[in-house]
Amino acid sequence: MNKIIFIVVTFLLSSCAGVTPIQLASKSKSPFENASFGGETVILDQPTKSSEEVYRIFRKAATGFVSLQTVRENAEQASSTFCEGKNKTMHGLVETAAKPPYILGNFPRIELVFECIEKTENRNHNLVVGKYEKLTALKKLLDEGVLTKQEFEKEKAKVLAEN
Secondary structure, three states: OOHHHHHHHHHHHHOOOOOOOOEEEHOOOOOOOOHHHHHEEEOOOOOOOOOEEEEEEEEEOOOOOOHHHHHHHHHHHHHHHHHHHEEEEEEEEEEEEEOOOOOOOOOEEEEEEEEEEOOOOOHHHHHHHHHHHHHHHHHHHHHHOOOOOHHHHHHHHHHHOOO
16 A cells, blocks of 8 residues: 555656756747746846757756756756757856745746857857856855845846956
C-alpha cells in the first residue's frame, strides 16, 4: 500500500513541473499572458542586428519550495545549451519572473526571451555577454531583496549605457 501511495504522490508532484520546449518567440505566446498570477518583466538588452531568430523558454517549479534562482539557472542553462547546439552563444533579451508569494499555485516561474548570436572573440561580443551577466546579477540582487526597485533601475541604466 505504501508503494502505491509513493508512486501516486511522485507522479502528482512530477506532473506539476513546467518544462516546455524552446520555441520561436514570434510563433509562441508567453505563459504570463492572461495568467492568474502575473510576473515582473525586465528588459535585459536589445536584439543584435545579426540575430536571425528570437526564442522563448519557460520554466516553472513543481512546488513553492524551489527558489526562483534555481528556476532561472535552469532556464539559462537550457537556453545556453540550445545555442551551443547551433554553435552560437545565448544572448538574453527579456526576462519575466513570477512575483512572490509562491503559494496557491503561484510557484516560481520564469520566461527568458533570447537570441543565439555568433561566437566571436571581439570586444563587442564580450561587452554583450558582460552586460547580460551584470544585468542577471542585478536581477538576482533585486529578487533577493538586496536592492530596491529604484536602485535596480539606476544600476541597470548604468550597465546599459556602457560601451
